[in-house]
Amino acid sequence: xxxxxxxxxxxxxxxxxxxxxxxxxxxxxxxxxxxxxxxxxxxxxxxxxxxxxxxxxxxxxxxxxxxxxxxxxxxxxxxxxxxxxxxxxxxxxxxxxxxxxxxxxxxxxxxxxxxxxxxxxxxxxxxxxxxxxxxxxxxxxxxxxxxxxxxxxxxxxxxxxxxxxxxxxxxxxxxxxxxxxxxxxxxxxxxxxxxxxxxxxxxxxxxxxxxxxxxxxxxxxxxxxxxxxxxxxxxxxxxxxxxxxxxxxxxxxxxxxxxxxxxxxxxxxxxxxxxxxxxxxxxxxxxxxxxxxxxxxxxxxxxxxxxxxxxxxxxxxxxxxxxxxxxxxxxxxxxxxxxxxxxxxxxxxxxxxxxxxxxxxxxxxxxxxxxxxxxxxxxxxxxxxxxxxxxxxxxxxxxxxxxxxxxxxxxxxxxxxxxxxxxxxxxxxxxxxxxxxxxxxxxxxxxxxxxxxxxxxxxxxxxxxxxxxxxxxxxxxxxxxxxxxxxxxxxxxxx
Amino acid sequence: xxxxxxxxxxxxxxxxxxxxxxxxxxxxxxxxxxxxxxxxxxxxxxxxxxxxxxxxxxxxxxx
Numbered sequence: 001x002x003x004x005x006x007x008x009x010x011x012x013x014x015x016x017x018x019x020x021x022x023x024x025x026x027x028x029x030x031x032x033x034x035x036x037x038x039x040x041x042x043x044x045x046x047x048x049x050x051x052x053x054x055x056x057x058x059x060x061x062x063x064x065x066x067x068x069x070x071x072x073x074x075x076x077x078x079x080x081x082x083x084x085x086x087x088x089x090x091x092x093x094x095x096x097x098x099x100x101x102x103x104x105x106x107x108x109x110x111x112x113x114x115x116x117x118x119x120x121x122x123x124x125x126x127x128x129x130x131x132x133x134x135x136x137x138x139x140x141x142x143x144x145x146x147x148x149x150x151x152x153x154x155x156x157x158x159x160x161x162x163x164x165x166x167x168x169x170x171x172x173x174x175x176x177x178x179x180x181x182x183x184x185x186x187x188x189x190x191x192x193x194x195x196x197x198x199x200x201x202x203x204x205x206x207x208x209x210x211x212x213x214x215x216x217x218x219x220x221x222x223x224x225x226x227x228x229x230x231x232x233x234x235x236x237x238x239x240x241x242x243x244x245x246x247x248x249x250x251x252x253x254x255x256x257x258x259x260x261x262x263x264x265x266x267x268x269x270x271x272x273x274x275x276x277x278x279x280x281x282x283x284x285x286x287x288x289x290x291x292x293x294x295x296x297x298x299x300x301x302x303x304x305x306x307x308x309x310x311x312x313x314x315x316x317x318x319x320x321x322x323x324x325x326x327x328x329x330x331x332x333x334x335x336x337x338x339x340x341x342x343x344x345x346x347x348x349x350x351x352x353x354x355x356x357x358x359x360x361x362x363x364x365x366x367x368x369x370x371x372x373x374x375x376x377x378x379x380x381x382x383x384x385x386x387x388x389x390x391x392x393x394x395x396x397x398x399x400x401x402x403x404x405x406x407x408x409x410x411x412x413x414x415x416x417x418x419x420x421x422x423x424x425x426x427x428x429x430x431x432x433x434x435x436x437x438x439x440x441x442x443x444x445x446x447x448x449x450x451x452x453x454x455x456x457x458x459x460x461x462x463x464x465x466x467x468x469x470x471x472x473x474x475x476x477x478x479x480x481x482x483x484x485x486x487x488x489x490x491x492x493x494x495x
Numbered sequence: 496x497x498x499x500x501x502x503x504x505x506x507x508x509x510x511x512x513x514x515x516x517x518x519x520x521x522x523x524x525x526x527x528x529x530x531x532x533x534x535x536x537x538x539x540x541x542x543x544x545x546x547x548x549x550x551x552x553x554x555x556x557x558x
Contacts, residue, residue: 011557015548025554073555120554127557240558364534365541379549381541397540 001327004259005081005424005478006088007132008251010095010244011074013115015383026073028103028112033059033075035102036068042098042417043068044436047456061460063418063433064094065426074127075099075114080426081134081478085252085327087421090408092251094416100388109389116244117162117386118201121379124168126205129244133237133259134229134478139266141223141235143210148270150209150220152261152313153241154283155306158294159338160254161200162243163355165362165373165382167288168204195288196373197362199355201243203287209279220279228462230476237262241283246386246395248407249352253338256331260317269320271312275299292346307342314339351404354395358385361394425463425475428482432465435490441468
């Protein structure tokens with residue numbers, strides 16, 4: 001899409017199909033990572049400390065310029081920087097397939113399932129799907145400037161949510177009220193509910209409108225300023241409120257509509273009269289509304305439905321963005337289509353919107369088997385919707401039956417497993433990874449530290465890399481490929 | 496955000512996003528027919544699911 005770089009980071013769950021497993025999910029996660037890097041040689045492991053919880057060997061960059069690593073015991077895949085929705089959907093699916101293929105090669109596929117969801121019904125654990133959007137440094141990153149984005153994000157779950165059985169227990173958090181920071185419980189917010197089904201996985205875990213941390217006090221807008229690019233030109237909008245989507249259509253629509261709303265804000269065209277009175281509460285109320293009326297109280301005291309709010313954003317985007325490129329027009333048409341169908345029967349959205357697909361499957365099962373929502377089978381079916389195993393997963397069943405539209409092809413996904421998008425800096429990084437795979441520095445072969453103890457054979461980050469003996473190579477502009485410059489740099493004489 | 500240097504287009508077999516159906520033309524995914532044989536296939540897949548697997552799914556909180 002026009003002037004946008006997208007990225008997705010996905011944490012995966014590991015389900016072990018045994019009563020008393022010999023190994024933990026983290027043990028299997030390490031095995032899968034090692035299969036990818038040591039056996040399949042899909043990329044190169046980090047040889048340096050990236051952070052206190054990312055020691056050398058914890059993960060690394062792939063030949064497709066994305067990353068696979070362990071984060072708090074979860075396998076996590078970060079897509080390369082993508083300039084089109086087609087690329088980001090294909091790259092996201094490539095991450096799924098890389099992990100699933102490694103699991104199958106290890107012979108664990110009957111014992112373990114990779115689950116692309118965001119919750120554990122039993123422990124209330126949550127883990128994320130993070131979205132990244134590159135915007136101009138001139139983006140109005142203030143409460144006032146971000147107000148339209150908050151309204152959009154709170155209401156977009158009606159077509160981006162993946163749905164879940166039940167609800168999470170009340171979350172601890174500290175909330176800023178005027179000049180005081182108080183425990184959330186003191187506000188009397190979020191009573192324990194007894195829900196059968198809600199449309200979002202993450203809504204229950206979002207407890208603030210703005211905050212900079214990613215593990216506690218999760219916010220609608222994460223305020224950490226870490227552009228991973230030239231900070232004078234760019235800002236990275238990092239969102240962690242969204243659900244992992246199985247449907248390619250939902251993934252594309254989530255990123256595409258959010259990208260257009262960011263453009264409206266950048267260009268001063270976003271609607272300014274839709275500020276939500278209590279956005280965190282509204283996020284949860286919309287998700288949990290069993291009648292799916294999705295009514296929201298605005299600061300203006302007006303009440304609007306989430307569908308009508310989204311229609312206002314769509315109207316603005318159509319007026320200001322239509323015709324700017326083919327993907328924008330696809331997003332506008334599909335945005336209109338889902339809003340139209342949301343006003344009718346949710347079953348029209350099966351295959352396109354994950355919560356609708358899941359709800360339809362669960363209702364079919366309930367009707368046929370005469371089971372109640374509290375039956376443990378409902379939570380197990382909820383998980384199975386997200387199973388990456390094509391022979392088992394319920395979303396994959398919908399795909400196989402032709403009920404879920406494809407935006408990619410198997411060939412494109414396989415291409416995205418091995419190659420980077422050719423119109424972003426990911427392409428240059430991919431060249432570096434291939435160079436290191438084909439001609440590894442001696443001490444990188446067995447992950448030994450540098451012989452001189454000073455600098456490892458290579459250090460790779462999103463916006464810079466350095467190969468020992470050569471100068472650092474900055475890549476501050478994600479819109480440049482740096483391909484020829486990287487090749488020249490790698491051929492230069494080691495000093 | 497205006498960029499003086501337009502990025503190169505991606506090469507290779509990248510299809511554009513599929514042509515979108517308009518909201519009115521009735522195309523797009525079919526409405527599920529709960530009485531169709533397709534439902535039987537999906538029901539078969541669902542009946543194979545281990546009812547206890549949600550209890551076995553012991554995940555740590557992430558980000």
